[in-house]
Amino acid sequence: MADHCSPTFDQLASALGFSCQEAGGLVEVRNPLALENWTLPVLELTIVLGSVLALVVAIVRMRRMGDPTNLVLWFGATAYLFIIEPPLYFPAAFGIEDHVDTMFAHNVFTVEFLWGRLPLYIISIYPLMATMAFEIVRMLGVFRRYGVLAGAVCVGFVHHAFYEIFDHLGPQLRWWEWSTENPINQPLFDSVPLPSVVVFAVLWPMSLAFCVQFFVGRHVDEGRRFSGPELVWRTVVIGVLASLGTFILPLPATVFGMGSTTARAVLYAAELLVVTVVAIWILVRQWMRLRGEKDGPTYTNHFVQRYGVVYLSVMALLWATALPDYFGAVDGVTDNGDPVGNLWYTLACFAVAVLCVVATFTVPRRNTAGSDIASAEAPATTGP
Template identity: 75%
Template sequence: MAAGCPPTFSDLATRLGFSCEEAGGLVEFRNPAALENWTLPVLEFTIILGAVLALVYAILRLRRHGDPTNLVLWFGATAFLFVIEPPIYFPATFGTEEYLGTMFAHNVFSVDFLWGRLPLYIIAIYPLMATIAFEIVRMLGVFRRYGVLVGAASVGFVHHAFYEIFDHLGPQLRWWEWTLDNKVNLPFLDSVPIPSVVVFAALWPMSLALCVQFFVGKHVDAGRHFSGLQLVWRTIVIGLVASVGVFVLPLPATVLGMGSDTVRGAIYLAELAVVFGVAIWAMSRQWAALRKGTSTTPAYSDDFVRWYAVAYLAVFGLLWATALPDWFDAVDGVTANGDPIGSLWYVIGCFVIAILCVAAVFTVPRTSADADPKADDLETAAA
């Protein structure tokens, strides 16, 4: 195998049900009905469809309203993916073996890239989840009222809720498996590393949103228009700078928690609590102001995100419902099939937050697309 098959990855692959030695080439296609279980094709269909629709919506919004923010967000998230993920998948190749090692392994899906390392749905989940979180915050007018930093923290908060619903279910359903003794993953919150709970669920989307709004979004809100070349270089910069932000934002935990997994985990959670506090304060105040009619923030509408967020929560509600019998029968955090379970109580909290966020964007005053060039809806995108 051209990419190599290190022992830790080989062991994880075997436990997931496939052979590392037989995971083929740069791209490989499989029969969806022949995957590990029925939840894998449901997951990838939900995520890939959402990402494609988000891209279509972003293109139509640029063409019809001259607003490139969604498109820059979509491609900025994808650029971020290709900066961050390869060193994680191939630490020996990128010289990160000593620090990162093999952190996890994805199961094989209908479409995989890079010798079984990168499922297509993982490429899609970055722009989809970023779009859902960013647009919920933008529809509430948080960026315009409270600025780039507070708006970015709110995006991290919303993204965290939607992402952790997925993150705590994956190991039980064999979507991926974590390396339990990898120092970078420690400590764990049940089956999920706390660094994933904080960095990948909240801090990376916060970093991305900050860059998108700083380099493009706030200028569009002010009426500025960008040329194609300007958008290209800004999108590349957004992907690169957002990647740097992922290393900078967790530095308190990384530096102060070097000698203790417990201390590192506590600092990670303290950072997350700060993000939560800022976001809850800003979003609740802005929602209340919009409802009372006391906010002067111009209305912005995105019915694609409104309804696809509902679909996402419905699909994951179904997936969690089917996983609950094995979850409740688990002994010492492991199902009868040998799969680790996530924190149901944490996920319930994330469901509550996600549902409240979606309810918030359904209950704020709206203007029609004809009356407000900044507004759009799903019917327009589908036309």
């Protein structure tokens, strides 16, 4: 699709080792053993498998217990992806090329869509990450105890921890390439644009979680059941509103920091700090409260607990194999010319993610049908 090979994307694709002009079609399948390096198929398998399993668990939960929250979350995250990402891949096709240049390019993976722009694992990572973060917060009973907004803030914080482990490793292993000259990507936090660290790692999952819990989750907790058409329109609304939230929530940085990269950095960091402080206070306080009770929440998602361990283990392995080149980097660039992320920040995110997963194992649980496929304590009712 040479007509859509902008100079920036063509340059990024070349840096990643493939040609924009020759990049597949609407759908393309490649040999996983012939990708850029061995980490690409490992990452792809981990994310796609996890996302499929999350979808299966969500379907089973809805069919057995009448709780569609996880299913709406999964499809809401996917809807968000298809609203947000295509304009970033094809600015000219959407008439925004004068305002938004190509921000990044993904490397080519085993399964690709949209002429080398959209790997299957990227479609999968949105609902998988959202599910893990949302369910950890849900298992700790934060939504029930503190409400929709506080729960959403905690989801954004937990998602950030899981996502930044991946975000700071990708450029070094050539999973994608950032357009570092693009003003939208400024300022950079080592190899990662600070807007990615804040907007895509914190604010969009926070926005999504708020919408899911507001439109579906809180009603399910009260015992309500939804019809098929109700779930469809609510899922669409969630995807749209979560997208709007991604535009609205970072406005302090994007508006007041418009004329200064430094001001923008300070404001992004301030938003991240506020979310972090609030979430840590709520999560620690709630965990300590649950530890002091004989009977904790009725809800447990064993899939998220176990796959959280799998995800963190795979990421730890990938990071470990990348460390020799990381420590050999000069001025933040490896001998292969790849930028490195921030190891100390990644270690902090690892610590938070591990503690969050461990927390779900260490709170007492009531011996009910609440594991994986159970939900609200109240009997189900049907409402308008």
